[in-house]
Amino acid sequence: MLNEQNRPEPDDLRLAKNVNYGSRRQRHRQALWFVRAKRDRMANSFPEWETLRETAGAIKAHTMSRLADLLEQFEANATKLGATVHWASTTAEHNAIVLGILQTHNVKRVVKSKSMLTEECHLNPFLERHGMEVVDTDLGEWIVQLRNEPPSHIVLPAIHIKREEVGELFHKVIGTPEGLAEPKPLVEAARGELRNKFMRAEAGITGINFAIAETGGFVVCTNEGNADLGTSLPPVHIACMGIEKLIPKAEHLGVFLRLLARSATGQPITTYSSHFHGPKSGGELHIVLLDNGRSDILGSSDFR
Template sequence: MATRNTPHPTLAKRFVADRDRAHWHDESLWFIREKRDLQAHGLPEWEELRARAAQIKKHSVSNLAEYLLQFEKRATALGVTVHWANDAEEHNQIVLGILRSHGVKRVVKSKSMLTEECHLNPFLEHHGLEVVDTDLGERIVQLRNESPSHIVIPAIHIRKEEVGALFSEKLGTETGATDPKYLTEAARQHLRQKFLQADAGITGVNFAIAETGGIVVCTNEGNADLGVSLPKLHIACMGLEKIIPRVADLGVFLRLLARSATGQPITTYSSHFHGPMYDGEMHVVLLDNGRVEVAQDDDFREALNCIRCGACMNTCPVYRRSGGHSYSATVPGPIGSVLNPLKSPLEHTSLPFACSLCGSCSDVCPVQIPIHHQLYQLRSELKRQGNIKTAKSLQMWFVGMLFRRPRLYRLGGWAARWSLRCFGKLAAFRWLTIWGRQRDLPFPPRVTFRKWHNKNRPTDGGRHV
């Protein structure tokens, strides 16, 4: 039976307790959002690109079977072995099976949210393999025994002093060194050895092309490429929704991805793998793990458009101020608050409420997912399923009832103003209501809006209320 995760507000409270850190986190992400804006505004066709991308994704998601089979056929012809997995467990067993059949002991892995979703690292380690995450941010969180707090910038929550202390302990860098350049160089030297010693490389997949049977992996560091061009074995793990019909569709997606993610015109390396390297072997694992169900859901299908750029996180006022770990999920932030409750509503009940419905996520999303509409709708779904706490339901019921009865509403308004005047902040009933806890109440106005309106309404037909 699924258990409820620690709710977002509880974890967020811990995060904001350190005001300086919370403020710094907020600023760092906003900096990326601004870089994204510069890039987006630099292309006159930005909105047209978003529209095309959304349409291509919608088309692919509604024709998954056709494109997956085409991909399998073409990839196989190029010498790739394609595997299918229903869930995380099957996925991990397939990967382990391939690694074992090659006698692999050391694996280097580039960033893949899917393998995080499947908890592949602990699984492989449990079976005696060494797994090294090679993206710098991921290596940092791995050495700290943490999970990424952001899908593009995994260590965005960690300060350079902490990285310095960590590297000094684990990699033998100078004590007290905090210069990012020095620390990055240390990681480069450390990971070079790992690349050279590795028996196999695992990567994620940004795009899989049905037309050609190829996969595309995008990085800035070059870690994915090093990891799969030294060892002869390459395993690429992907969710079913990563499929796109035509290779030329990349002309749309690669123009959007890095601009949205980090404000770069394109990632440093966008590698197109068509078949294994000379004398090597390449496997692609296609994972469902609940994706088909979302693909069949008329209300939420578009969530599968996601290309994991992280723009919705960088712009989200809640994410920026509460940190990725407050979401207790592999994919945090706005899109995570849609995807996770869709898969396991009981575990992630609090996520659709970690949102002010400001709509900024939907505005920046390069594939036009109506994220904030979906979050709003998910709240109703959760209510329908009986997954909302009684206190919250009761408040909603009360307010709903009040809004339907004008006279009662007027009386309520009078009572509220009276108690605000007499009791001030106490009127928020913060010991009683969830709503009142984070809010201050204003001093009631001298004149109510109703009175003001009735006095100032236009004489030519303005309604008396």
């Protein structure tokens, strides 16, 4: 776990070490080219690829031109569904809002699915400084969390780590047999450990891949199902979203779902596309919308 006494090395030092680590550099290159080749094969086998990309770009351009109105529409519709919508201008405001929700419910144990926005906000160490156990439940994110490291890639957070190193880590932290290096038993060990965390969790935090203004609902895409477990078991769900994740209508969602996994990992679609429309029965849903300079970028001609 990240904490003040055991902070990760600065990025420049970590970069220097890895650049000079020949086998790791080669492995990193091979893994990235493997994923890129899958992506290119998928794109080349998909006749509508460029049309979909152009359509997605047009939808996003339209969204950005009406962003303020669409955000208000999303807030109104999400509220009608029973969610509570919060607005944060900065990462500090975002983290304070999340902390306030958790403290209101006396939460001490949190499970979290993959969210680049919470990485942007450094949410994990912030909550840990306030006495909370925060467990990343995406496998790659959990591995780097156990190593006290930030993710090294936006899609493949543990791409720099060998399976033998994962085996050594699991032996040290969760007591798996020494020398274990095969993926299947490592994944089974992780599943058992994380299931216990899910069962004990008092709140779940997710990101948001797509939020839909006309419905007030949103979609979270995963390959491991951890977002579903992390939101169906605890009574409190906090969904954290950058304001750029909005799309106007439900009919636009299919365009982005067909592009997302194909572009990221070369899959036709993520294994799970979980749709949320208000809180579960007896639970609470909080949606935190973060600006953090996005409006300034939107107003700059350099980024339009």
